[in-house]
Amino acid sequence: MQRIGVFVCHCGTNIAATVDVKTVAETLGHEPGVVISQDYQYMCSESGQNLVKNAIKEHNLTGVVVCSCSPRMHENTFRKAAAAAGLNPYLVEIANIREQCSWIHKDIATATEKAVILGKAAVAKVHLNAPLTAGESPVAKRALVIGGGIAGIQTALDIAEAGFDVDIVEKNPTIGGKMAQIDKTFPTLDCAACILTPKMVEASQNEHITIHSFSEVTDVKGFVGNFTVTIKKKARYVDETKCTGCGLCTEKCPMKKVPNEFNMGLDNRSAIYIPFAQAVPKVATIDPNYCMMMKTGKCGACSKVCSVGAIDYKQQDKFIEQKYGAIVVATGFNPINLDKYDEFAYNQCPDVVTSLELERLMNAAGPNGGTLLRPSDKTHPHKIVFVQCVGSRCDDSKGKPYCSKICCMYTAKHAMLIREKYPDTEVYVFYIDVRTPGKNFDEFYRRAVEQYNVHYIKGMVGKVTPRSDGKIDVQASDLLANEQLHIDADMVVLAAAIEPDKTARPLATMLTTQMDTNDFFTEAHPKLRPVESATAGIFLSGACQGPKDIPETVAQASAAAAKAIGLLVKNSITCNPCVAHSDELMCNGCSSCEKVCPYGAITYIDKEFRMPDRTTALRRVASVNPAVCQGCGACTVACPSGAMDLNGFSNSQIMAEVDAICK
């Protein structure tokens, strides 16, 4: 006979304000098998746990039901308490009467009734619980970092520093990401390339780091400690191992009219190209959409001038498979597309640019060699208008509901740099709010206003109209002075909102991690686990998790590295004993379970069986590798014969719960 203890938690007023906990404890006390039913203010506290432990010993309990918060919160706490009192931890069941009951109901009678029902279901389930023992599985001592921007580079460097091998997968021909395109950094105004490129070189030279540039993750299998990842190395038509990065091919290439992505399309590059001087790896890549040889079969100039014979027009995509213990996602961000913003004339006037384009226009390696010139007529702009929050903090469907966070600071930086270098230029900034929390940030912004005399005007730009004389009419409102303004600007700079990279969503599907409605990866806990995803072994680094500036990105990158290292140092991790198993006498060997298993945990064996008619027969049956199974339960649903069952969540346990609820 079962001897079950029920423990109902008040959670302060979290539960007790909406659920009559005394009634719940009293009612559940009459359930079959229940020998003790108590309530307590904080069951998770030390004294609350002692209550459970003492009851287990005193009443010789065979099962425990805790009616409290979500099992995600404290299941482990109570399992440990049970184990300490000598009860198998898997004989503890949690009835979630907080998140699924008290927090969502207002009426005490309804909430109490529901709490009782949830409690009864847990009691019905615990009747059928069996003691389980957790196994262990080894950890592959290698990490994968997806994305080679500053976040990915920093994470990789930190993991390598701890002595673990780490691979960076970058979809572009070079690592460096957005930071490589930025001119100066706030709030110190040091050159982005000067602080980034040493890190890029360090990453390429580190013996523990392998960089897969121009590559993509195409498949992820496995689970924490044991991921198997397929990486597609896209054909760059240049042998990476031979190319010395001399750049002769890029000079001789006759096709020089390809928009240069690195300079935001503001100038052109050749069909065979190295994105920028400090690219890592410094290897040329052929763009097959423009290469004459690839398109028409006539040319071959690069192949002729290449002294090491690195050019290979017939190169194919290559797939490599590698095992990893931990995966860090660092897929970064992009400015949003401004096609929908006709009012700012972005698509009509070349002198209306985004902030990232302005970075390139001001950069010494940019299209104008560092002199700020209007893209249209290459003249010096004398009046520049900055528009903040283009697509950020939007409540319509065109933009993003969130604050992109970095725009206020980089705009102050741009305004300051322009006023410093070209004092004859007037700079206007239209803002909704100026948001500058951060060390030395507000001081920086005030310097732009007070020392550099940048005109900050609270108000939004309503319309930008290019005029025939080359000027741009900016119509805006000054909310503080309560007047309409018309500014005849030479250039307009739009602080476009930032959004997660488009590759993030398919990647999230592959990794079975969660994203929010804006496609930012969701952290396991917004406050307490900010760099871990809800999927074990997957960590988040940089702007893929939310808008971030460089200091924050680097800090989070190192935090993600620390979490990954914490996993990689372990030789093995405790497995979840709630794994599937197959009843071989019922198994048909039909392969349904194998097909749905996302972890590849199921294999088939031919096994000899004694049949009812005393013959022996060789039968194909499913066999689950408990070290690989993650207990998702997909196989138990797919199995047509009901042979698959899940420890801790068996079909009969689930049915008992349903019966208890429906009774």
Added chain:
Amino acid sequence: MQEAMINKAKQLLADGTVNRVIGWKRGEFAYDITPAVFESAEELDSEFVYDDFTSANVSKYLVKECKKEGRILAFLKPCDTYSFNQLIKEHRVVRENVYIVGIPGGPKLDAEKIKAKGITGILGVKNENYTLKIDTVYGEETMPFYEAILDKCASCKSKKHVVYDELIGEDGDVLDSNRFDMVEKLENMSAQERYDFWREQLSKCIRCNACRNVCPACTCEKCVFDNPNSGVENKAPADSFEENMFHIIRAFHVAGRCTDCGECSRVCPQNIPLHLLNRKFIKDINSLYGEYQAGEDTTSRAPLNDYNKDDCEASIVHERGVE
């Protein structure tokens, strides 16, 4: 046809290609043509039958037969080959142990439809220019051939053999059938009308298990309805809930695996149109996950145990059920 088949079987037995033949022989009445295994030329000569009443699908028998010593010859009609292929896909049969001779399919006759015309004491039939001449103990009767064919043949989906070692006669094509017409009609009913329709049908069930026993997709080592641990073992249809759920559960079990061979409705002694449940699943799968014919091949991923990024959202499936 029967003679060609007997000759083929004798030849394959004689040259040692096979050591047994699964075919059909006559039961108590002329229209009771029942699957049977033959081991010698003599048995074939005296008992092997293949006529217009020979509609039974022998694929399911091969699950057990293919595990015996030696190779067995099976004559499969086009619809039967889909069932056999699906069994290969599910690893329920050993392909090498079966020698398949594809034979042309129906339409086959439904003795019930002949009896419904008041014709009894059937001794044999002859199809003369699509007029059925029925020899009975009371003399000869006639009726139009197409009024006597099985429902499953009237909505035949394919004349193509999807698996075989050799063919007798020509192979046919996949047909444009009207097999979802009735399902559509049911879908357009109100929930109450639909419920009433199914209650009327399912209340006739005597739970004889014939539908399950004949179904080539029902090959579980231990059927849930025979398993004492399942809690639903061998229950009589004591109430309407039991009557309904048995068939709905069975349809769920074969969803995505049912090739629509129609045997369930053919063998039902109460004439319940069970195939409509299966066809509803097939139709839904087609519309939600793209056209899929179970048994068409042995390698493709079945939509219900495959996931891809184009799959419809669960909410869409859910919304369809809302009236």
